[in-house]
Amino acid sequence: MPRAAKRRRSNDGAAVVVCDAPIPQKPSAVAPIEADPEEASDTIHVAPARAPPIMQPTADYQAILLALADEYVAAAYQMSSSLASSDFDSEQIERYHQLMSTALGCLESVLKNYRQSDARKEARIRLRLASLLHEETENSEQAGELLSKGIALCERNRLTDLKYAMHHLLVRVLAKSGLKAAIKAVEKLVTEVEALKLTPWVYTFRFLRVSLGLQVLGPAETAAVLKHLSAIMATAEKQRHITVQILATTLVAMVHLRSGAADAVELAQRALAAARMHQLSPEMQRAPQLRALLDCLDLACSLLQHKSDQILEKMQRMQTSIDSTRYDKAWTQNSSMFLIPVGDLVSGEIYADTAGTLAEAAEGELGLRFDWIHKGQLYALGYLLSGVASTYKHTGESKTEEMLDAALKLARLDAGNFARPLPATIDYADWQASAGIMARLQEAAVQCAHSDWVSAGESLQEVEKAAREGELVLDTFTNALLVYLRAVITHGDGDLEAAEALYGSAPLAWDNKSRQISALRDMQAVAGLNRIHILQHLGRQDEAEKLRAPIEPFAVTNSNLSIISAYYIVAMSAQGPKSPILKLKKDLQPAVQAAKAASNNQQLCMIMSIMTNMFFTNIVGDQAIKAARASRTLARQAGSKLWQAVADSMYGDTLELCGEPHEGDVARREGEKMMRSLPESLARRFAKSV
Known part of the structure; x- marks a missing residue:
């Protein structure tokens, strides 16, 4: 019930009404009715309730997540050098994976939880995330999905460099599961970028095609790789890209040497001669890696031809070339990367847009990035090749052992405390281990030549230990060389039966159907000759003759004069003193001539x-x-x-x-x-x- 109006007394004592309107019991949501000013002065109004103000974020969480991802990756890379060693702590590798997983999570969070208004920024994040997934994980499916969506994004927004950088990475992702699919994809891309006249990307995809081809090199693939290298040289000549021409012709030489064809060395030397036409050019002077690689390949050609006079001359040239890289600023101590100029630089952000595939080179040029070996590894390679080459001078000299010892010492050096991905550090350690194994095997060969069987046996034990500790799978040639040296040591110890069994084992078995010209086939021929000699001594003449017949055509026409001489020595020693003089001299003369020519x-x-x-x-x-x-x-x-x-x-x-x-x-x-x-x-x- 409403309360009665409030009253007050007048000056003469009569009661008067103060307000005729009743007082409301609670605030009303309806707008108040405008009242008379005199009445309004005595009316009380309650203000309506308001929602609390919305606080705007004061931090850019996307930028924070991206920065955190970079920091986590950098912290993980800093640990990689210690993790590559064989005695790393399991907790450290777990810590590395935790850091990398957190970095990947930060990048994924940015893509999933934040709408990107900048297409270029989103594409870069996708490329970065896919690169880490490719390098650090086996999750190729997720990397491929990221790249496929990123390529579609780049096509919608006409981000050409980012698009082809993603294609480049996608091909490498495909190569993990199947090289044929990767090769087919990259050949399609070559055709596409050629039609668009994108010369830097033409070089990039053709060189990628060559790289994939070198992994499955065979007669058919050799022809395909050489075809792409010829196309690169034609484009480079037209565009006057001298450094590209040098690199392409150097790779042609490498492909020929790996092919095992009968004329491989001659074709390789022809390619090296074409590269040396630019010997005095400014482009060659700015590429210390290419100069060193050329000299190493040149020496390898002479080693395969067994020409002692050329070998010693080219060994000196290679040593001089390697020494010249010591203070060359174009090759830093901790880097295996180098850039090949492929055109004019258009965008200053090319490195970020291509994840480092293309970058700014010297003098404002656009450079294509390649990865070879570190400077310390080059010195190890140089000492190893010098150790092999110096055996052609005088076997009894100590310089061979000194050079192989130097190669061993350099092969034991770690990668140094430099930030790099763990897979790259592991590759470095594997290369070092392989170089050390090969230096040990060459050392054992020299010790066998000196009849130091005990030391040679110890060297082989070191090889087996290094392979076991490093969990290395020896390639076909290295494994065959290990078995051959084991057979030689057993032979030198006087255990002819065991030596004969080793010479005839699978890695050294003579395959008469093969037509390859290679160091492995030469070694198998020498193992066969040693086996024939043992069989003759043991009185097993029929077996010896059966084995000698298929080896003879290969041995007597070999470019290695020592193999020719070895064949005739075995043939001569099998005849005995009662054989006719003329028959003995028939084998004696070519044996002496070949041995003299080979020194x-x-x-x-x-x-x-x-x-x-x-x-x-x-x-x-x-x-x-x-x-x-x-x-x-x-x-x-x-x-x-x-x-x-x-x-x-x-x-x-x-x-x-x-x-x-x-x-x-x-x-x-x-x-x-x-x-x-x-x-x-x-x-x-x-x-x-x-």
Whole structure:
């Protein structure tokens, strides 16, 4: 019930009404009725309730997430050098994966939770995320999905460089699961960018096609790779891109050397000569990596041809070239990357738009990025090649061992504390381990040549240990070389039956159907010749003849003169002293000529020892003494303890027979001393044969 109007007394005591309107019990949502000013002055109004104000965000969370992703990736990369070693802590690798997973989560969050108004920014985020997924994970499906959506985004917004950078990465993602699909995709892209006249991307995709082809190189693929390299050279010549021409011709040489064709070395040398036409050009002077690679390949050609005079000359040239890179600012100490100019730079953001595939090169040019080896690895490679090359000078010299030791020391160096992806650091460590294994194997070969079987066996144990600790799978050639050296050591120890079994094992088995020209096939031929010699000694003549027939055509026409000489030595030693003189001389003459041309003192020592045994046993005269003395001199030059023992013994017997017992006794004692340094089993066999 409404309350009665409030009253007050007038000055004369009469009651008067103050307000006729009733007082409302609660505020009304209806707009108030305009009242008389006199009445309004005494009316109380309540203001309507208002919603609390909305607070605007004070931070850009997208920028924060992107910055955090970069920081997490950088922190993970900083750990990679310690993780590549064999004794890393499992907690460290877990920490690395946690950091990388968090970085990936930050990038995914930006794409999923925030609408991007800038298409270029979204495309870059997608490219960055897909790159990390490709490098750090096996999640190729998610990377491919990201890139497919990113390519569609770039096409809608005409982001050409970002689009083809994503295509480039997508091809590499496809290559993980199947090279054929990747090759088909990149060839389609080559046609597309050629039609659009995008020269830098034409180079980029053709070089990518070459890279994929080198992974499955065979007769058909070799032709396809060479076709793409020819197209690159034609475009580069038209555009006057000299550095591209140099790189393409260098890769042509590399492809020929890997092909194993009969004329591979000659074709490779022709390509290297074409590259050296630009030797004095400014472009060549600005590319220390290409200069060094050219000299390494040039030496490799001469090694495959076994031309000792050229080998030593090219070894010196390679060493000079490698030394010149030491202070070259174009090749930093911790980088394996280098840029090849492929046109004019149009956009200053090309590095971000292509994830580093293209970048700004010197003098404002656009550069295509390549990855080879670090400067320290180049020195290891140079010492390794020099160690192999120096054996062509004199086997007994110590420089070979010094160079191989230097290669081993450099191969043990870690990558240094530089920030890089873990897969890149692991690749570096694997390369180092492979170089160390090859240097050890070459060291074992030199020790075998010196009849130091104990040291050679220890070197092979080091190789097996390094492969086991590094979890390395040895390639076909390295595995065959390991088995061959094991067979040689067993042969040197005097265990002929075990050595014959190793020479005939699968990695060294002679395949008569193969027509490849390669170091592996040469080694298999030498293993076959060693096996034939053992079979002859064991009286298994039929087996020896059956094996000799298919090897003969390959051996007598080989470019390696030492293999030619080895074949005729085996053929000559199989005949025995009762064979006709003319038949012996028929094998003797080509054996001597080839060994002399190859400057192979050990083979010359073997030939002279066989000649002395066949022609001058129980013969008195100056000719017998000269033959035995020549054999002894050559054995000392070769540095072989075994052949020194053989030559000293024969020389002592010849001197005693010719009426010089004192000198003969001295020579015989030297031979006995040398024999005592050989394995006991070998000494026993030698004593029985004498």
